[in-house]
Amino acid sequence: MLSYQHAYHAGNAADVQKHALLAWMIDAMTAKPKAMTYIETHAGRGLYALDSAEARKTGEAAQGIGRLAFRLAPDHPYRRCIDAVRAAHGPAAYPGSPVIAGLLLRVFDRIVVAELHPQEHAALVQAMAPFEADVRREDGFALARAICPPMPRRGMLVIDPSYEVKEDYARLPRLVAEIARKWPVGVIVLWYPILTGGAHAPMLAALEAAHPQGFRHEVRFPPVREGHRMVGSGLFVLNPPWGLEAEAARISALFAA
Ligand code: SAM
Numbered sequence: 001m002l003s004y005q006h007a008y009h010a011g012n013a014a015d016v017q018k019h020a021l022l023a024w025m026i027d028a029m030t031a032k033p034k035a036m037t038y039i040e041t042h043a044g045r046g047l048y049a050l051d052s053a054e055a056r057k058t059g060e061a062a063q064g065i066g067r068l069a070f071r072l073a074p075d076h077p078y079r080r081c082i083d084a085v086r087a088a089h090g091p092a093a094y095p096g097s098p099v100i101a102g103l104l105l106r107v108f109d110r111i112v113v114a115e116l117h118p119q120e121h122a123a124l125v126q127a128m129a130p131f132e133a134d135v136r137r138e139d140g141f142a143l144a145r146a147i148c149p150p151m152p153r154r155g156m157l158v159i160d161p162s163y164e165v166k167e168d169y170a171r172l173p174r175l176v177a178e179i180a181r182k183w184p185v186g187v188i189v190l191w192y193p194i195l196t197g198g199a200h201a202p203m204l205a206a207l208e209a210a211h212p213q214g215f216r217h218e219v220r221f222p223p224v225r226e227g228h229r230m231v232g233s234g235l236f237v238l239n240p241p242w243g244l245e246a247e248a249a250r251i252s253a254l255f256a257a
Pocket of ligand 1: 042043120
């Protein structure tokens with residue numbers, strides 16, 4: 001089942017939390033000269049237009065990037081990425097996570113991303129063309145299992161599923177445990193929605209029991225529409241780069257303001 005399309009949700013409040021922290025982590029990791037690998041299991045199309053019919057239909061970006069992102073310092077890596085895609089593609093452009101990675105990583109770093117949806121994959125190939133990325137149309141869970149531990153060993157795995165398949169909540173703790181065992185130095189980043197029904201709670205309990213050293217950050221926001229179940233956004237990170245806790249506190253303050 002591939003009915004989820006991120007074009008309806010790009011730039012929403014969850015994207016702001018996820019992309020701001022992701023950009024900060026990549027920026028922190030690239031401060032060191034050693035090469036790194038960036039892997040993403042559920043990449044999306046990479047580049048979005050916030051004036052598209054899909055984005056206008058939900059209006060979610062207005063409550064996300066429209067309200068929040070410009071409270072970030074102008075030199076924040078997330079802001080730098082937004083400014084770069086706007087300069088290249090116009091004022092409504094918005095970078096997805098693979099493009100954020102492409103913009104912040106260096107030519108000698110390795111990028112491997114998976115996207116299963118045929119149209120999203122085709123768009124992603126185009127969006128990633130400037131970055132010499134390895135863009136695969138394959139199952140992201142299988143990619144993570146096959147490629148980790150990657151070469152270079154230093155690196156980050158981003159897991160950002162749409163949770164359309166309810167089984168994802170049960171399989172993700174197993175996947176994270178397997179990858180952490182095989183790649184104990186990898187920075188593993190899992191995004192999850194905070195839902196009124198609490199569907200995410202058993203998954204988090206399993207993750208925290210297996211990885212008590214993991215770092216968890218959550219923000220809350222009002223539902224985008226009446227009856228919408230997502231009321232917050234969370235990241236669970238293994239081997240967080242030094243300083244992430246302080247940066248996450250800054251992002252929490254941005255949402256609280
Ligand atoms: N990470 C992106 C970002 O922040 O810009 C958004 C990704 S979106 C939440 C999830 C994407 O995963 C969708 O584009 C969907 O087509 C894709 N997808 C769903 N199941 C997948 C799978 N098993 N493997 C790879 N991609 C998948």
